[in-house]
Each structure stands twice: as C-alpha cells, then as structure tokens.
Amino acid sequence: MTDFNPIMEQAYEAFLSYQFCSGRKKKAFLYAIADALNALGEPLLTTAAEETHLPVFRFEGELARTCYHFRAFGDLVEEGSWVEAVIDKKDEDRKPLPRPDMRKMLIPLGPILVFGASNFPLAYSTPGGDTASALAAGCPVVVKGHPAHPRTSALVARAIRKAIKDCGLHPHVFQLVEDSSFEAGKLLTQHPRTAGVGFTGSLSGGRAIFDYAQHREVPIPVFSEMGSTNPVILLPDALKIHAEEYAKAFAGAITQGVGQFCTRPGIQLAVESPDFDRYIHMLAEALAKKKVFKMLHPGIHDNYTATLSKALATKGVETVFHADAPGYLEAAQTLAKVRGRDFISNPQLHHEIFGPFSLMVVCKNMDELKAIWKNLAGQLTTTIIGTEQELIAHASLIDIARNIAGRIVFNYIPTGVEVANATVHGGPYPAATDARFTSVGMDAIKRWVRPVCFQDCPDDLLPDELKESNPLGIMRKVDGVFTR
C-alpha cells in the first residue's frame, strides 16, 4: 500500500502558495496544460483507444473538448468575476450602531481529490472537469488514477507536470496516485489534508466515497456524479409526425460510446398508441443496423450482462430487440418494453442499466405516465419530445421535470453535455450527492470554494478583488448593485 501521507502533505504545501496564484497566472497554467495535452497527439489517442476499446476518432473529439475546458476555465479565472465579490460599504450614520465595511469573495478550499471515470479517460478522468475546475479555483489536485486506463493517465500526468514546470508552480499542484486499490480511495478520502472530493462513476462507488467523507471527524464536501436513467417523455403528436427522425436519433444516443454515457436515455415513456408501437419498431430497426462493439472493461461488461438479464427476465418485460454479441467484452444493444403498471411494481427497472439499453414504458394514459415519471429517483437529465403545441398543452410536465432533474432537454437527445456557463451536470440524488452543484461547465468551480468576509480591513491588505479601486475591473455587487 502506498503511503498517502507525503502525497497529501505535499498537496497541502502546494496549496499554501497556489491558493494565492493570480487569475492571469492560473490562466497561463491552464492554457499550458491544454497545449501540453494537445502536444501528446497521436500516442495519447491510440493509448486511450487501446485501453478503452473505443475508436481513435472518438478521442480526437474528447481531447479537443478536454483542451477546451482547460482554456475555458483559464478565461474564466483571468476575467475574475467568478469570485463573486460582494461589498457593503461602511455606514457611519446608521443607528443605533455604524455599519462596518464588509467585503467578501470566494477562496479555494484546499487539496481536492479526484476519482475519474472509465468511460471518458480524458474529459471525465485525470484531466477531466473536476481537475480543471479545482485547479482553476486555486486548489491543488490529487487524482486517484482509474485502473482501466493507467497508461493514458500517466501520459496526461506527464503533460500536466510539464505545464507546472513551464509555469514555475509548486511541483505538487497536481499529483497522480497510481494505486488502484479500493483501500487507496478510502485512505485518500479520509486524509485530514483532503479538503474536497470529486467523483464520477457508479452509485455504489460514489456513495461509498461520500460516506467515508461524511464519517470523518471533519466532514468534507463530496460531489459524486453517479447514475441516471435520463427518462424521455414522448408526446403523441411528435410520435405521429417525427417518429422516424427520433428513432434514428435515439438509436444513436443509446449506442453512442457503446451505451457507456451517463446521459444515455435509459427509459422512454409514452401513452400507448399505434404511433408509439411504430416508434418502438423503428427504434428496434435502427438499433439492429448498429454494429456491436466492445465495452470498456470486464467489470462493466459483466455488470451490463447481469443487470440486463435480470431486467429482461422481469415479469411483464418484453424484449423487442437484442443484438447478437458473442465476442469478448461485446455489448448487445437491446430494446425492451413494459406496461406502466408492471414498471411501477418492479422497482429494479427504475435503476440505471449501464450499457446500450433502453426500456420503453407503455403507459395507459397521461396520468399514469406522470405518476411514474415523478416518482423516479433524481436524474441528470430528463427529456420532453413534443410539438410546440402539445408542449404548451402539457406545460405542467415541466413542473415535474424540474423537480427530478438537473437538466431538462426539449426535442433533442440528452447525450452530449456542453461545457458552458449554463451547464448543469448534476441533479437530485442519486444523479449526484449534492444537487446544488454541477460537475460540468463553468460553475463546476463553485464546488471547491467558500466565501470569506473581510470586515473593516485596510484597503492595502485586501485581495485585489475586494480593493476599493477594483484594480481587476471585475463585476462586483456593491451595496446591492452590480458594478465594475
């Protein structure tokens, strides 16, 4: 077993200086990481492909996205308004007592521990959004490397270390722990210097890490992004008019990345009708045209096979299409259907089946559909497919959607998570352990910071973000008014 004490103490040492790193300097660092990752080029893409059984071209996109999020966070911290500076000026005349001068801003928490996912060895793992957002916040990062792609992680770590050196930062601003044991994750989470945790993966893993963190003498924030079935509601007119188009789109969404996307549409609900039958038929046909691919690793493959078999054997579940997938690690894309009442009475069908599978729930009417939908557990996404007219006629569906999910998608597939300002990748439990945050997009930085208030601090001693003259020119809330 690795001795984690020096690792976390070094991360803390790095924090003592890195927490004060200016936005400009952090931008240079984050851009340098993007450049160094990009410079890894072909060997990185082929290594990731070898370790995941995914095609090389997929990693061209994933690398571009990963470089983009480092640069986007670089831009965010250079601009500087993300610290949410709030200033209430002194009021000598207030009765009965003068009001003091109070100024607050967000500051970094400390060393952040990152557990990456196996399905995106770049975008959601060692150089993923957790790492990028924590480094942007001013927090050193310790990544527990995912055992499914050690060589990819080692290449990435080399690139980040190069960026650290080129930027003259503390060498332990980033560390990769190459100990794949379960115990390693536990001990790193429990270490007193660990100030927060980002996790992407299964419900059982994410919950275990969350529990270790909450049982500490000093509990720490954990953002675990876990499972989701991403329910899709298909309204009648849209099914009548656009069945073919959506069948094609959803067949793609179900099989993309061999179904190993946390936003894959795992459940689709509609009221029984010939149009829904036709849609199911078209979707099965579209799935039949897809090639069979290998999954990431034996653990995921075994889990898919086992949970799928159990679902398909459930009373009332009818297999509509099940591909032939005899080879090692191959995943059979599968479509099944079930009546609403059978879905309700079999709670195991409500849980995520991680792989290229989707379950059609045939509801007897809108009331049954709504009752099923609103009783599902928390979701990363939920999708509503309908014509503009029927969306307006069913406006109350949005009231259900917003209470169960972090993101509501209209007339599009839920796979594909934008790195943007408005992104919410999170949601009510078990989509994530804290629905108040997102793990993707610019606000992912908010997981690793806390506010500190300076009361009557001499101007010279204030951080630049809070100085009277606003030398950084950031947006601030001064006496309740936004101003630069």
Next chain:
Amino acid sequence: MTDFNPIMEQAYEAFLSYQFCSGRKKKAFLYAIADALNALGEPLLTTAAEETHLPVFRFEGELARTCYHFRAFGDLVEEGSWVEAVIDKKDEDRKPLPRPDMRKMLIPLGPILVFGASNFPLAYSTPGGDTASALAAGCPVVVKGHPAHPRTSALVARAIRKAIKDCGLHPHVFQLVEDSSFEAGKLLTQHPRTAGVGFTGSLSGGRAIFDYAQHREVPIPVFSEMGSTNPVILLPDALKIHAEEYAKAFAGAITQGVGQFCTRPGIQLAVESPDFDRYIHMLAEALAKKKVFKMLHPGIHDNYTATLSKALATKGVETVFHADAPGYLEAAQTLAKVRGRDFISNPQLHHEIFGPFSLMVVCKNMDELKAIWKNLAGQLTTTIIGTEQELIAHASLIDIARNIAGRIVFNYIPTGVEVANATVHGGPYPAATDARFTSVGMDAIKRWVRPVCFQDCPDDLLPDELKESNPLGIMRKVDGVFTR
C-alpha cells in the same frame, strides 16, 4: 410521540404550489410576517425575556433585526437577480455540432427543517434567518421549536400563520412542531419529504443532525452553525496605544447576552509583554464592573460551569478574574490566562466554552502565536487588532486568518453579525458543517436552492427569469456577459 408524517406531507403539498410563488408575492408575504411579528409588540418582548432571563430591551433590538431580515429577503426576491440566471444562446454555426440554447436558474429544494437556537429566540430561532431565507427561496419551513422558549415560538407561529392567511398562501407553508424530544429531531431529519436542514446550536447537536441526514438513503444538505472560539490576535503596538479602549470593548463582547453569543471572543492571543499584562489587568477590571446575570436555561448553565471548571483546573491555566455568582442560573464572568506551550499541550482548551469567559494565551513570540492560531479548528470569526502600520508589517497573518475562519474582523469586536450582502456567518468545520455557505445575510438563501438547466425550451414555457425578453429586468449572465 407526534406523528410527523402528516406534517412533512403537508409541507410537501405546500411546496407544490409555493415553489412557483413570484418574487413579488413572496415579498408581500415576508413583509406581512415582519408586520405581524412587529404587531405582537410588548407581549412578545416580555415573553421572550421571561423565557430567556434576558432583559426586555434586548428583544427590542432582536425583534427589529428579525423584522429587518424578513424585509431584506423580501426585497431580494422581488428584485429577482438572486436566481443567478445564466443563458448561453443557440449557435447554429458551431462545428462540429450546433450549440443548443441553454438557460439555467436556481430553484427551491423542497421543505426545509429548521432547528433554532436558544440564545436568540427571534433572530436565530423560529423566525430566524434560516426560516426567512428558506421562505424567500420558495421552500416551506417546518420549525422544530426550541424547548427553552415554547411560548415565544407559539406567538411567532401565530404571527406567521396570520401572514400566510392574509397573503392567501397554502396554510402549510410554515409549521411549528412543538415536540421537544430528541427523537423528534431525528425523525423529522430522516423523513423522505425533508429536503434540507438548518441548525443553530451546539457541536454535538449539530453534528448529530448532520449525521442523521447523511445516513439517509437520499442524503440531504445540512447547514449546522455550531461552535466557535473566535480567536483574537492582539498586536504589540495596538496593545501599547489602545489597551484601555479594547479592554472595555472586549469586556462588553465577552459578557454581552451573558456570553451566550456564538461570536463571543473566547480566546485572545498576544506575545508576552508588559503591555499585554496591562491589557489583561484592564480587561479583568472591566469584567469586574459587569453585573452578573442568569443564563438561558439549566442545561447551558451546567455546561458552562462544568467546562469552565475543567478549563480552570487545567495545568498552566491561571484564573485572572472570576466573578461571584451564587444565584440560580447565574454565570460568573471569568478571565484566565495560560502560556502558549501549555495551551498547545492541552487540546481541551481549544474548544468553545459557552458563556462569559475568555482565555488569554501568552505566546513567547510571533512564531508560537502563529503556530497556535493556524492549528485551531474552523472558526466563525477571527479578529486581528493592530495599528495600520503593524497590520501591514504582519500582512501574512491574513493568510492564516482566511484559512481558518468565515469572517476576519479588523480592529473591532467580532460579536454583532450584520444582515448584509457580504455577510459570512459560517466557516470551516466545526464552525459549520459546510463552509461553502452562510447562515446569516442575503446569501443564506443559497443553501436552499439548486440550479436547473432548460435546454432548447420554447420561450413561452420558460420561467420569466429565463425568457428572452427578460420581463423581470433581472441581472443575467448572457453568453458570458452580465446584462439586464
């Protein structure tokens, strides 16, 4: 034992409508609460005084503050920008895929459970900042009434119910549970409809509630504001020049509310010097001039007596002043001193002693002072007293301060927590269970909300906050730029 199921189901029923209440309507409601509380007048003040053994005039101030925070939250939600609307517009031309339209805002979590404190039966209890901020967010509130002031809580609940009726809101937007058992708190925290918890009180109580919440099948956010010693650093020149003024001010801060303030300065550190000796002498004299008062209830009094006796009996601790307090519930204001090395070796001295007590820590030099300070647990506040020149000479002290506390006070007493935009009342554990939030001030509302993202939602179906035309005229971040 009360049956809590109907209570929490009613709170959830109330949530189904109250979550959509407009900012204008919530403002009318919060103002109506302030008016109704104010209208309770003298009977409320005398009841609170009787139940707490605190003077009536104290409740004039506390009631004014309480009415103020309801109105301030009313103004905040009417203005509306607090929902942090963020919009990334569609980009049809983006390659390789068009960018969808994404719009997010904060929405309420659900029914919030509030555990009030005994030391502020108005400002931090039934009508406290937790209740006001949760109602402002759009969350119904269930208060578990504090057993130390049941009549005050009943009066307050009556006023809030009147405001609910006058405003035509769901009758269960606010409920008071008058079951003082420990089990009641546990069961309410564990109830599936409870979506978040606000707690103000002791470390043991706050941690217990936190643990219940994290052990749920679906963990929920808990903000427990717990203990703090609020360490004060006294620099040499300030002690030389201003000893008398600070001795007077700190004697007031130590004894205010019979020492029953969470921001009371419980530890003061300085380097040994004749000036520090003189300050300690003056502080003792100032404390000796203070009258002895009764504490809130026997539990708090017993705890003060016991923890104080233990501290005073600790090796190296010298009692400087200990008032004569023979009567029932009377608290002896007490001053003690200890050498830095004895403080370090006796960890029990590092914990809060809740009552009119302060411990002077005599350090042999600045290095020892810094080492002691930075190894203290998380704090609500920490204070630095120094002339402007020596603050600049010791600028690195601020680096320590910001890593241990939520609020850093310069040259003033830490008691007195402003209800303002820049307020941070929280801090690293054990000051609070999540340093990323505050329980006082406008941002207290952020504890009870989460973001939801609407992707490609037809404009007519968007909440007003996110509509293209910005009908509410709120500040929004559109494509990365703040705009109304």
